Amino acid sequence: MRRGVVRTMSVATLAVVGLGLRAGAQPSGTPSSSSTHSSPPSSTHSSTSTPAGRPRHVGVRPSPTPTVAPRLPAGSPTPSAPKKPTPSATAAAVGFQGELVDTQYGPVRVRITVQHGRIKRAQAIEHPQGDGTTDEINAYAVPVLDREVVAAQSAHIDAVSGATFTSDGYRQSLQSALDAAHRAGAL
Known part of the structure; x- marks a missing residue:
């Protein structure tokens, strides 16, 4: 029992x-039993x-x-969600690394950051270094190349005078990073 x-x-x-x-x-807009009412709870x-x-x-x-959420019958259209901004408006920055290019004075590798379909940043993450003259030249040339990429939005940038080998390696690595960004649909 x-x-x-x-x-x-x-x-x-x-x-x-x-x-x-x-x-x-x-759905909202219809009265609900969970709404509060002024009568005290009763047993x-x-x-x-x-x-x-x-x-x-x-x-x-x-x-x-x-x-x-209530289940909808099969084949019925789903209710539309609130409109969200398009992915390009809220897209996070994505980085693309170029190939390592060997030059006469050492390797060069460029990384670009793309957001909203534009190059936001370019940076030589590897460049020739080691002796005083090479370090001095690249301390000047690499930031110039980085800025030119953002301004040009392409690999069509001028070589920096006195840093021809670094400039050529930079453009080759940059082009491979741009190709990767295009393949991913970021540019």
């Missing part, structure tokens, strides 16, 4: 919780009708569990 009482109470509890979840999943579970004709259970408040 005790098992029958527990089972009956469980079914009643599930019915009450199910009605509470069902009411919580109503008696009586039903009244809402303007929409659905029963409203006085004194029963659904638990603060997340609501479940």
Whole structure:
């Protein structure tokens, strides 16, 4: 007998919780049973009708569990979500690394950062270095090349006087980074 009482109470509890979840999943704009009302909670579970004709259970408040969206029949169109900005308007910056190009004075590798279909930054992440003269030349030439890429938005940049080998390696590595950006659809 005790098992029958527990089972009956469980079914009643599930019915009450199910009605509470069902009411919580109503579209906005229609009255919900989860709306607050001024009458104090009552231990008696009586039903009244809402303007929409659905029963409203006085004194029963659904638990603060997340609501479940109603299931749509197969083949029905899904409700449209709020309009979001286009991906190009909110696109994160993406980096593309060029190939390592060996020059007479050492390797050159360029990395570009693309955002909104434009080159936002170019940077020689590897360039010839090691002796005083090469370091001095590239300390001047590499920042100039980096700025020219952003201004030109392409690999059509002038060589820096005195840094011809670095400039040529830079353009080759830059072109491979641009090709990768084009393949990815970023440019």
